[in-house]
Amino acid sequence: MKSRIEQRALELGFHACKFTTAAPPESAPHLDRWLTEGRHGEMAWLARNAQKRVDPNLVLPGAKCIVTLAAAYDAPATSPVPNQGVVARYARHADYHDVLAEPLKQLSAYIDQLGGAGTRSLWYVDTGPLLERDLAQRAGLGFVGKHTNLISRELGNWIFLAEILTTLEVEPDVPEKNRCGSCSRCITACPTQAITAPFQLDARRCISYLTIELKGSIPVDLRPAIGNRIYGCDDCLAACPWNRFAKEARLMKPHRRAEFDAPNLIELLSLDTAGFKERFAGTPMLRTKRRGVLRNVCVALANTGDASALPALRRAATDPEPLIAEHARWAIERIEEVTTTRAKG
Numbered sequence: 001m002k003s004r005i006e007q008r009a010l011e012l013g014f015h016a017c018k019f020t021t022a023a024p025p026e027s028a029p030h031l032d033r034w035l036t037e038g039r040h041g042e043m044a045w046l047a048r049n050a051q052k053r054v055d056p057n058l059v060l061p062g063a064k065c066i067v068t069l070a071a072a073y074d075a076p077a078t079s080p081v082p083n084q085g086v087v088a089r090y091a092r093h094a095d096y097h098d099v100l101a102e103p104l105k106q107l108s109a110y111i112d113q114l115g116g117a118g119t120r121s122l123w124y125v126d127t128g129p130l131l132e133r134d135l136a137q138r139a140g141l142g143f144v145g146k147h148t149n150l151i152s153r154e155l156g157n158w159i160f161l162a163e164i165l166t167t168l169e170v171e172p173d174v175p176e177k178n179r180c181g182s183c184s185r186c187i188t189a190c191p192t193q194a195i196t197a198p199f200q201l202d203a204r205r206c207i208s209y210l211t212i213e214l215k216g217s218i219p220v221d222l223r224p225a226i227g228n229r230i231y232g233c234d235d236c237l238a239a240c241p242w243n244r245f246a247k248e249a250r251l252m253k254p255h256r257r258a259e260f261d262a263p264n265l266i267e268l269l270s271l272d273t274a275g276f277k278e279r280f281a282g283t284p285m286l287r288t289k290r291r292g293v294l295r296n297v298c299v300a301l302a303n304t305g306d307a308s309a310l311p312a313l314r315r316a317a318t319d320p321e322p323l324i325a326e327h328a329r330w331a332i333e334r335i336e337e338v339t340t341t342r343a344k345g
């Protein structure tokens with residue numbers, strides 16, 4: 001039964017498939033502490049269903065097994081060029097929640113069919129109240145690295161995680177152990193020192209949080225470190241030496257959106273709502289909406305310090321969306337400051 005599920009998962013394009021029980025993950029108390037300390041920032045949804053998040057049986061009563069899956073993704077590393085933005089690799093594809101839904105549905109149906117009448121299965125890809133990385137580690141798919149993401153010895157860390165909770169009983173695999181050793185490259189690589197200690201991330205400082213999840217104004221003291229990143233950040237992941245084992249992104253490759261490898265910031269800033277929706281359709285960036293993405297574009301332009309962005313920023317400073325206007329005004333001040341200092345120097 002187990003090998004048939006695994007084989008089907010690989011046929012469907014997943015890179016790895018491992019099994020664990022539906023017992024609460026051992027690291028569950030860390031979630032409690034993390035939430036109590038407010039390290040989740042504005043992500044109140046993480047606290048709302050914390051109870052479920054640590055107990056898969058509250059998600060699917062009668063669950064016996066969790067099938068954990070990995071799908072590799074990849075996109076070229078980008079180097080900073082004036083007025084070009086950087087988008088995290090995962091987002092330079094069609095939205096993975098959509099891409100992985102189809103193979104997950106198929107695998108889920110296959111498991112139900114194998115289990116026969118009465119078998120129930122639920123699939124998730126970042127979409128459910130589960131501690132995905134911890135379950136994947138217990139299933140032996142990889143280990144949670146010091147940057148808090150799952151690293152696989154066969155795939156590195158450019159992987160998405162997905163799971164199928166099922167009432168079907170399958171023998172669990174052997175858990176993986178941590179293999180970071182004395183390496184701390186990811187901690188050093190973080191531009192905002194968001195990894196406050198090994199395995200501990202203060203989301204409120206993480207550029208991924210600031211540019212994707214945060215709905216309001218980006219704290220001024222953190223804006224310079226964002227550089228020209230306009231959506232997410234990959235620095236801690238890119239630093240991981242296990243990436244030498246990265247594999248071709250089978251499922252995600254056909255869904256690459258190469259136009260986001262080096263997007264022109266001034267052009268993005270001119271997008272109105274309809275233009276934004278058209279340009280970003282199908283990508284995860286759509287969820288951050290025009291107001292969030294253009295807020296980030298203003299910060300990135302400020303950080304490039306290029307005076308040629310001033311006309312576009314002056315237009316954005318009158319944008320009806322106050323969040324964009326505020327960040328545009330800040331960007332203008334920053335660029336003017338830099339240009340004045342340069343002229344004096």
Ligand code: B12
Nearest residue numbers: 027030031034088126132148149150160161199208232233
């Ligand atoms: C909320 C969230 C975020 C938040 C918070 C991230 C975080 N580390 O928690 C923000 C917005 C910052 C974020 C960013 C990113 N995310 Co995210 N995110 C999630 C989400 C929805 C929940 C994570 C969660 O439960 N956090 C809770 C806190 C408590 O977790 P934690 O601080 O890491 O602590 C855990 C462990 O580290 C451990 N632990 C804690 N303290 C200690 C101490 C010791 C001593 C030890 C041993 C262990 C330990 O126990 C904790 C409980 O799980 C998951 C999907 C899911 N449902 O799991 C995706 C997920 C983790 N994200 C993902 C991705 C791809 C990213 C980004 C790479 C995107 C990008 N390029 O910008 C970045 C990476 C940033 C980073 N270094 O984590 C992938 C990661 C895939 C992988 N290989 O692991 C996931 C799994 C989604 C998916 N299905 O693929 N994300």
